[in-house]
Amino acid sequence: MLNVPNNLHLITDPEAEALCADLRDRLVEVVSRTGGHLSANLGAVELTVALHRVFAPERDRIVFDVGHQCYCHKMLTGRDGAMDTLRSFGGLSGFPKPGESVCDAFSVGHASTSVSVAVGMARARSILRKDYHVVALLGDGALTGGLAYEGLSDAGDSGEPMIVILNDNGMSITQSVGGVAEHLAHQRLKPQYLSFKKGYRRVMNGFSLGRHIYKVTHKIKTAIKETLLPCSLFEDMGFTYLGPVDGHDVRGLTRLLRYAKDLEGPVLLHVRTVKGKGYAPAEADPGRFHGVGKFDPATGLSLAAPGRNFSQVFGETLCALAEKDRRICAVTAAMQPGTGLDGFAQRFPERFFDVGIAEGHAVTMCAGMAKQGLVPVFAVYSSFLQRAYDMLLHDVAIQGLHVVFCVDRAGLVGEDGETHHGIFDVGFLDTIPGIQVLCPASYAELADMLEYAVKGCRGPVAVRYPRGGEGTCRMSFGHAPAAVLREGRDLTLVGYGTQINALLEAAELLEEKGVSAEIVKLNSITPLNAAPVLDSVKKTGTLLVAEESAAANCVGIRLAAALAQAGIETRNIALQNLGSGFPPQGSVQQLRRLYGLDGASIAGKAWEVCGHGEKAAGHPAF
Known part of the structure; x- marks a missing residue:
């Protein structure tokens, strides 16, 4: 203390x-x-x-x-x-x-x-x-x-x-001119000079001639100062x-x-x-200690075991693609290490561009690059991409330019809290005409989807992935719009990205209680191909959509609308998401439990949706 x-x-x-x-x-x-x-x-x-x-x-x-x-x-x-x-x-x-x-x-x-x-x-x-x-x-x-x-x-x-x-x-x-500038800067900040300056201005402003003299001397001083300082x-x-x-x-x-x-x-x-x-340690490597996890204060060494993450896999995959295609460029907005682009910057410095904290400029610059035949890949945190919404619409989408947006930190990010959770891109990217939004659930799938985004797409395309690791679902379905991971008869569970891990856990818990859940994994959420979900709900009659997204324009709302438009009758529909507020800080695990997005909570909600009563009425704890 x-x-x-x-x-x-x-x-x-x-x-x-x-x-x-x-x-x-x-x-x-x-x-x-x-x-x-x-x-x-x-x-x-x-x-x-x-x-x-x-x-x-x-x-x-x-x-x-x-x-x-x-x-x-x-x-x-x-x-x-x-x-x-x-x-x-x-x-x-x-x-x-x-x-x-x-x-x-x-x-x-x-x-x-x-x-x-x-x-x-x-x-x-x-x-x-x-x-x-x-x-x-x-x-x-x-x-x-x-x-x-x-x-x-x-x-x-x-x-x-x-x-x-x-x-x-x-x-x-700004660039100074050596020792003279440093000396003058030091002199003009001395207490004696500052006191004299205040007193001189007060006295000279007290009468008409003094004000005139002050203006003249001030102009002369300013001219000299602008030359040297x-x-x-x-x-x-x-x-x-x-x-x-x-x-x-x-x-x-x-x-x-x-x-x-x-x-x-x-x-x-x-x-x-x-x-x-x-x-x-921080003076020697300020970048590493900008945002740091728990560490040993005596040595500065991290206490967490190093591990792979989506950002690292993205950087490695982009390097492999750039090796074969010299049109591919990487762009970041002051987030080179965080987005996994250190390796790209070292291997392809002439094709790496860090524009500083200027996301809007980055998007419009990418539009110019794409218009002239390059394939720009903009790696950006979800919450920072919000600043470039106008440029997405006006500079990229109207002309249908092929810009790849790799949206890092999608979903809950944990301890940085309200200002950094990537929970709004699902809703606002869906409003961009002509864009495709892909959601990998595993490292292998990220690699496949990134290659598809770079080589197989036209127009704007976004690949969104979370902070951290991949979880237990490590298969890849490439860039197919959707896939049925598990057959079932009583309930349809729908999700995308790494949320699939919680759905698989929930399905196992439900199976133990005699509920058969079918899992539909969405690989592309914009444009949304609802056909696999509609086919599943025709069979099960019940739908639960779980997603780490704000409620506004979430995938669940779009699927519910598709069911209504298709005239498919359902016994129950439940949307499990992050609501209309701003999630607080906390570990991702804590926040998933808080919003009912972990496996046990989803299983409990599914039990309720299937008509087995609420927890308060005695349904089993998951």
Whole structure:
């Protein structure tokens, strides 16, 4: 447990430095047990402490971008005692969450949003005549996303008093000109200079001639500064630029934030930090510790046994296909390791493109590539593909271009929670005219479907697969629209992807109770070939569709409509899905049980659907 002072505004500089050291130790201790985002948090320790020394988070609005770096903020706002529940079911979120604390200004999880949110909050403050400060934290990686520039442009033009902190931990935002620029940047951030600047402006604005002199000298100073210092981009947008400054100097950061707090209009503070700062394994490999599972804090080595997963199989298969076809290119939006593309990037660097956090651009770029004869394969997390819906429609689908979307993290993803579950693509991809959506249940099937998507399809095609492993169903049905895995007479169970594993388990449990379940596996969910399901339901009279998808436009609804349209009478239809809300964080196993999508729960629901009564009425526990 941390010993957090009651009033961070009153602590001395040495006390602040000691608190930073304690926070860093506590971060490694907690994340080694819970897993989570370590590198970004280690890099933002001093910045977080400085923010809490200057601002009051229960009143002032500190808006995180993505929120990967919010752990210290949670510890400093009364939640240190609950940090061992981080990212667990019913525990603390790994991201800012207003429902968790009034100190969390906004719920986030995706990048490039903070400045837009902050502008909105600043405008609300002005219109409602409230008194609070607004601060947006923006990582240099988030500047690869177009939304960040939209927010910056509007913020600078708005004139609203607010501070944007650019946390630069690796990407070169603008190029300085060596020692002269560094020296001038250091000089203009000294306390004496800042105090003189404030006093000079106050005095010169006090009379007409002074205002004229101030304008002339300000123009001269700006011209010199733009020649020598890396700040013209932001000042052209309308910001007062401060920096670059050492992001691990808590004294200097505190002083600069106090100065920036008193300035009128938008301010951009450029802070340089080191990702993974203070923990040698994370400094040496910040990428691996960006999002990490449980590990040994003494060595940094993972405690989980390495194993294959869908992302790895996708990367290997794509490399094999690209070896034979030089038209195949791989595209990612800042997710090279996560999507399994490290090997492709090494083997085919000229055909690998990481566009940064810019999913919309990635889709439209793929459209251009496809139009000119390439076969672009865009590997993207399901929840991030949501940002490119317009481009899917307007730039790819209208022209029927052959772009392959490999939709990783489809379905429940676990501990990252509401912002990252891939539960909406089933519904929104079905609205894209001409697209085909394939759902492999095994590694072998992923390889077959990816080859078919690349070589055998025309127009847009998506292959969606979950985070993690394949389960027990390891056969492959290639790209056939559907397959009957198990014959039965009493009930039709329908699913797709790795959900098939739970259906097979449920069928075995039902068999023990005398219920014969037929299982229909859908390999393609868009366009939906309902014929095998309709034929099965004609025989069994009862249907249960289980899917890790939001209820809106789910496959179950489409199948129910097909049955009604075909005039097929049924005794009962049940749709087991994730409903109309946002599933919470927790392990995938916990969440499947919560929503009735594990084998035992499906068996229990099937028992009920078949007319054997509810659990409360005494039907057998599965």
